[in-house]
Amino acid sequence: MDLKQMASMDLLPPNDTNRKVIHLDMDAFYASVEERDNPVLKTKALVIAHDPRKHRGHGVITTANYRARKYGVGSAMPAQKALDNIPAKELVFVTPDFVKYRAVSATIHAIMHEVTDIVESVALDEAYLDVTQNKLGKLTTIELAQFLQQEIYRQTHLTCSVGISYNKFLAKLASEYAKPFGRAIILPDVAQAFLATKDVGDFPGIGKKTAVLMHEIGINTGYDLQQKDVRWLIAKFKKAGYYYAQHAHGIDLREVIGQRKRKSVGKERTFEPVIVDRERALPYLQDFTGSIAQILREKHLRSQTIVLKIRSKDFETVTKRTTIKEVTQDEDVIYRAAVSLLDEFPEFLELGIRLLGISTTNFIDDQVEELTLPLFETQ
Structure with a gap:
């Protein structure tokens, strides 16, 4: 020079090298969801797109699994390219199901918000997290990334890749380097x-x-x-x-911009002595869900995902979530879901429950839905 x-x-x-940024990217997200729900597809070259043979040669590839990518097929390409490149005996088209993908994405994003509220969603399957300050205490950034990968896999049976660095540009580059299902970190002195x-x-x-x-x-x-x-x-x-x-030169001063909308409403309580009786736990769940339902009504929100948080006498903490068919702010619906989740952890009652909590997430704003009324009356 x-x-x-x-x-x-x-x-x-x-340069600013003091931040801690994670880029999380699901591995072949839509294809992985379909493979999870139909394991036979794992042996095929799976392409998520409308079959061009049924749509007059039209269609664009949303994504493809790694088996299909070996044939040079990838997202945003014409679906016809899959027919041209992939042997017919291997190729399978699956029509995109975005309702299902959005529901899975909501679970993944809720897990990210367990780490930090500074989450910038790029797509259903991709986000940046600023974990300079986080909700899980003194874990290292690598431990936070490991938590995200393990928790996402535990709750969705899907894998993701994570890149770690001090800015968004390098974190994304690291996650690409780590694919699939890996972790990579780029430190300031080697960037x-x-x-x-x-x-x-x-x-x-x-x-x-x-x-x-x-x-x-x-x-x-x-x-x-x-x-x-x-x-x-x-x-x-x-x-x-x-x-x-x-x-x-490793400089990227863009901030991770978190969404300002409220992501969850919840209540929890720590018990001393611990609870070992289901019938003693139920009134607390009833109280939690009543308070939550009241907040949802006040905020004009309805929720589709209910999350149980439970900690044993030995300080083992787990969360479990369920997504219900219809969004709700009804106390009884939330309570029944909470009880069902609690019943999945009988071993915690045997050991003794030190902490119990319920939260709701995956919100729909009632005030927004009211705007979908017809603009004109018909006679």
Whole structure:
């Protein structure tokens, strides 16, 4: 790097390496949900799309399992490409079921909110979490990532990959590196060396056309990008060039923007001495659900997911959730769901229950639903 290039580095903002950011990405999400529900599909090249043979050659691939991807088939491609590339005896099309995917996604996002409320959803199957401060105490970032993977698998039987770093750009790059079902961490002192080895086409934010253009002018790796004068990059790629320069040097100051809507309503209580009698626990559940239902009515919310939190005498803590058919704010519906969840843990009553709690999540706003009334009356 010559003196001119070094001087141009002054144009870059100071780096912030104090944050702890996780990028969580479900592995082949829609395809994995279908494989979970129909294990036979695991032996097939599964493509989530409308079958183009039944739709006049039309259709776009939503996603594909890893077996199908070996044939060069992936998301956003024409479904016809799957017919062209994959042997007929292996290929299976499944029509997307977004109602089912949204329900599974709600469970996954609820688990993420057990770690932090600073969750920025990118899609049903992808999110950033700022865990600089978190709800689980003194766990390391790697332990938090491990918790997320284990809890998501326990509750959904699906796998995810997680990337850990001090900003969103590097965390996403790490999760891509970890796929499938892995964890990767990029620390500040190795970030630039790691980026130097990567093809620019692997950089999040550099599209296929831009990557081809960069290759044509001799920018093949992160190292090549690091050597470029910042002013030259801005002149060549406009505003985007400034961000390419930042990313090449491990700088990304974008915040993880959490949703401000309330994600859960709950009540819990710690018991001393512990509870060992189901009939003694039930009045507390009734009290919890009554309070929750009142809050839901006051906030004009209805919930579809009920979550039980239970801690044994030995301090083992688990959560269990159930998704009901219709959203509700009815106390009796929530109570019955809570009792059903409690009955799944008889061993906790035998040991003694130290903590018991109920919460609701996966909300629908009543005030929003009221806007779906017809605009015009018909005679």
